[in-house]
Amino acid sequence: MKKNLIVILAALVVSIGLGFALKNVSAAQEVKTMFEMTDASMALFPQKVISTGKTPHEVTKLYRGKDLVGIVSDESRLDALVEEVYEKEYQDDYPGSKLGFKDDLYQTNELTYNVYENKDAEIFDYIHKENLFAIETNRIEFKNGAVIYVKNMEDFKKAQESFVKNFISDSAYDALKNNKAIPALVDYGTREVGLEVKEGNEIESLKISKGLASKEKIYQSEADILTFLSYGFEPELKTYVVEKYENLDGVGWKHGMTAQQIASINRDKIKSVDQAIYEGLELNVSEFNSPFNVEVVKETLTSEVVYPDQTIYQEDPTLTEGKEVVEVVEQNGSKDVVYQETFVNGKAVASKDVSSKVIIEPVRGVVRYGTKVEPKVGSGKFRWPINGGAVLCGYGCYSGHQGVDFHYPGGGYGPIYSVDRGVVVTNSYNPGGWGNYIVIDHQNGYRSLYAHMMTPGYFQPGQTVAKGDNIGTIGMTGRTTAPHIHLEIYSGGSKINPCTVVGC
Structure with missing residues (x-):
């Protein structure tokens, strides 16, 4: 009996101990x-x-x-x-x-x-x-997610102002910043009438706070901040040494930029896009890669040619074959046009004419010609291949350039016109150079070539075109960096400077 009691007590102790152990399994696991x-x-x-x-x-x-x-x-x-x-x-x-x-x-x-x-x-x-230390300093976050740290906010403000002034004159900047009136245009020229600094397509809205950054990540000076604002985090700065006879148009063409952009980022050396540059001059040709888009609106008052309607040809059976008599001499008119152009970081992105006033009315020419002859021979008097616009790159503006490039205000697309009457001899495509191009034989020793058209020309070989006929549209086919029409003139089979006959 005593032995059985001992066994029972032992079993009880074991069961109690077992229960206690099971109860503390989770605690042991935590430890x-x-x-x-x-x-x-x-x-x-x-x-x-x-x-x-x-x-x-x-x-x-x-x-x-x-x-x-x-x-x-x-x-x-x-x-x-x-x-x-x-x-x-x-x-x-x-x-x-x-x-x-x-x-x-x-x-x-x-x-x-x-x-x-x-x-x-x-x-x-x-x-x-x-x-591995980081110091608390000024943290600036842009809308595109880019974050920079600057030691001094005053340096940032000065760098931002310097970047904006790449694209606008000091006087216009100060006037627009202080809501002062911009002097009206009283003569031909340009004035800056609008300025907006944007991040992408939205108005600038920086987030400025305090943040920790290591010393090497903090922009210490105005110059360092300006480099970032111009070219981004890992700038690839490029320079170019001007060659003999080059101008700003040619330098810009070589680097896919406009003359205005080249002038803007070289303000210490170039004061105007019309300034002559010399052989050996070293220029900054780095493309902008900025979180900011500086949008400048300019108004330009310019004089443009008003071309008369096409010459009136009157049959005259008294004239022998191939002869003609000018009854009324054709005369170009002129008009004053105000264009409003929008530039983003120095590059034209939009243009519109806001007013136009004819100053001299054009005179439509009248010519009597023999009835047995259809006019195919050029008059020998040439017009521009576009209405209005400007010369983008002249004859020899860079090595090997043997024509003249014309473009419309704002660098847009537009119609191309025959510089004189004649017969189309070529309507083709050259992928490595001219792109879509057309050639007109003026039957008087002259030929004209029009390159980089958006589509093939509107006339086929053998067709006759009149002076001022719309023969195609400005495009960017072939080797080109911007919309324009490349015009070449041949006299006696040799290339000549088109400006000597069309007037530039």
């Missing part, structure tokens, strides 16, 4: 997990466990990215190190600022039962040698 979390054997500075306490205590762990650097034994020493570095290396340049760590270095506080060997000295030395 085990906590030990694993604070394992420092794989850290950059491995640390052994010296002892294990009975109660958990808090430790500071330093990570660089996903990698554990080590466990700091004395967090107050870490704070003291940061304060010491700030006083010695940052306080003079960044008074009153907070010193912290770079984005990829961060600390966490965790509980552990372990006591680790002290490697604070090695960890602190590593932080210092790797320069």
